[in-house]
Amino acid sequence: MTTTPHTPVPNTPDPASADAPPIALPVTAVTCLEDRAHIERTARLTLEAGVRRLRLGPVSALAVDRTLHAELTPEQAERAEGPEGALDVLDVRIVREWTPRGPRPSADDSALRRRVHALTTEQTALEQRRDRLATRLDLLAGLAADLLREIGEGTGYGETDPARWTRELDRIDAERDTYAERLDAVGAELTRVGEELAAATEAMYQAEEEPAELVGHVELTVRAAAAGPALLRVTHLTPCALWRPAYRAVLDGESLTLESEAVLWQRTGEDWADVRLTLSTARSAQATEPPKLVEDRLTLVDRSAAERRTIDLEMREETISALGPLPVVGLPGVDDGGETRVLSAPAPVGVPSDGRAHRVPLSSFTTPAVAEYACSPELSPLVTQLVRFDNRSGHALLTGPVDLVRASGFSGRGTLDFTAPGAPAELAFGSQDDYRVVRRVEETRDTTALSQRTVVSRTVRVHLSRLSAPGEEGERLVTVRERIPVSEVSAVQVRVRKEACSPVPDEVDADGIVRWDAALPPGGRRTLTLAYEITAKSNTSGL
Incomplete structure (x- = not known):
């Protein structure tokens, strides 16, 4: 018992009056997508036998007409088992009405809105008065200029009238002083009214919403074989609604509590009150057509x-990454790892249509965490506290900002990368101010005449010190990571000179990452030395 919008309606009399109040059609469920929302509305109707036209609403005027869908379900068992066509939706459409607001406040407006209107009227009157006073001052300035020109011309011709000229100049100066004082007073009053109007407008914006001028209603034409109750379900898409994930991580000793939240913004024109909220990363507006194929020619050239x-060498930087989504610069959309994710709010929520951010809690879990003080001197001279934990939320953690909280309170904001259910994740809880790291690099280059090989030797020294408060005890382990080049050709070899390293690195992985676990007592200092050499054959260039 479904329908497609704008089905031809049979020519039957319409028993419903246009002036009758519409039947309420509240929002009961919302599926918020990346840049829009799928709205579901339900209403219980008491239908009479025959064809009837119903008017329901009001609904948001932003509803997309082509996505409008209506479905009727009987609530009585005997009607549900009745013949086919017992309940039919013949037509469903959205009719919009425009009711412009008048220039003056209406009787049902609030006192705050009336105050804003009165201040606006007063401001307009003061601006007009200021303009009149400024015009009068300009005229008096022109009159004074004409009088001075007359005095100059009369003196040149030998016609003098000092008494009249003095009297006229005194009168003009007195009037200019009077109107200048009035203009200053009007300017001060205009400044006061402008400040009061700005405060009242901001208070009105914070306290109440501008009533909509464009309102939509759903017109539904149904046919019932017998009278009785029925359940109406209407769905449609609405723009001006979106969501993004956000998190709050609380570190308490060796455990971490991660709270997942959804931040919602909606300006659809109607509030969502006690709705079932579902969050989806589906991109309904994304094009589904495959890209066009273009010709790509490969040409072979003899060397x-x-x-x-000769072998040409090139040094390049590569990011070490595992399987997972590509990194996203900023947060243009929801990073879901390439697969549509669906999350549900545990309880009904309410989101007003004010365009502001509203947080909705989704899940929370506490898990053991392993903290590590890590430092990569080549990238940053700071020692950062890294916390590693497993995702035990039962759902994927999408990329989003994280509010970091420690025992001392809020410590900053970080970013959580996409993490699959049960996969390990890590968060950086900020740098430690009681460490100092200094890095020095020395490089020598030598070419042996016998083997015609080029040898590049590099020595990296990392000076690490801990500045501790009085009375602090116990060593603290700091993980220091450096890197060495990784060769992809046999003509170039990279070797760590362990005999020149102090101390010997704890690990050198296949990606060229060298790791030390350095223990520092309070006030302690250590120097870590890494020595390696790059050997290239004589037929190589670019090293």
């Missing part, structure tokens, strides 16, 4: 003898 004898 010269000199090119075949």
Whole structure:
């Protein structure tokens, strides 16, 4: 018992009056997508036998007409088992009405809105008075200029009238002083009214919402074989609504509590009150057509003898990454790892249509955490506290900002990367101010005449010190990471000179990451030395 919008309606009399109040059609469920919302509305109707036209609403005028869908379900068992066509939706459409607000406040407006209107009227009157006073001062300035020109011309012709000129100049100066004082007073009053109007407008914006001028109603034409109750379900898409994930991480000793939240913004024109909220990362507006194929030609060129004898080397930076989504610069959308994710709010929520951010709690879990003080001197001279934990929320953690809280309170904000259910994750809880890190690099280059090999030797020294408060005890382990180049060709070899390293690194992985676990007592200092050499054959260039 479904329908497609704008089905032809049979020519039957309409028993419903246009002036009758519409039947309420509240929002009962919302599926918030990345940049829009799928709205579900339900209403219980008491239908009479025959064809009837119903008017329901009001609904948001932003509803997308082509997504409007209506479905009727009988609530009585005998009607549910009745013949086919016992309940039919013949037509469903949205009719919009525009009711412009008048220039003056109406009787049902609040005192705050009336105050704003009165201040606006007073401001307009003061601006007009200021303009009149400024115009009068300009005229008096022109009159004074004409009088001075007359005095100059009369003196040149030998016609003098000092008494009249003095009297006229005194009168003009007196009037200019009077109107200048009035203009200053009007300017001060205008400034006061402007400040009061700005405060009242901000208070009105914070306290109440501008009533909508464009309102929509759902017109529904139904046919019932017998009278009785029925359940109406109407769905449609609405823009001006979106959501993004957010988190709050609380570190308490060796345990971490992660609270997942959804931040919602909606300006659809109607409030969502006690609705079932579902959050989806589906991109309904994304194009589903495959990209167009273009011609890509590959051309083979014979290398010269000199090119075949020489190997060109190139140093490049690569990011170490595991399987997962590509990194996202900023947060243009919801990073879901390439698969649509659906989350549900545990309880009904209410989101007003004010365009502001509203947080909705989704889940919370506490898990053991392993804290580590880590430092990568080549990237930053800071020692950062890293916390590693497993995702025990039961759902994927999407990329989003995290409010970091420690025993001392709020410590900053970080970013949580996409984490699958049960997968490990890590958060950086900020740098430690009681550490100092200094890094020095020395490089030598030598070419041996016998083997015609180029040897580049590098020595990296990292000076690590701990500034402790009086009375602090106990060593603290700091993980220091450096890196060495990784060769992809046999003509170039990279070797760590362990005999020159102090101390010997605890680990050197396949990606060239060298790791030390350095223990520092309060006020202690350590120097870590890494020595490695790069050896290239004589037929290589670019090193």
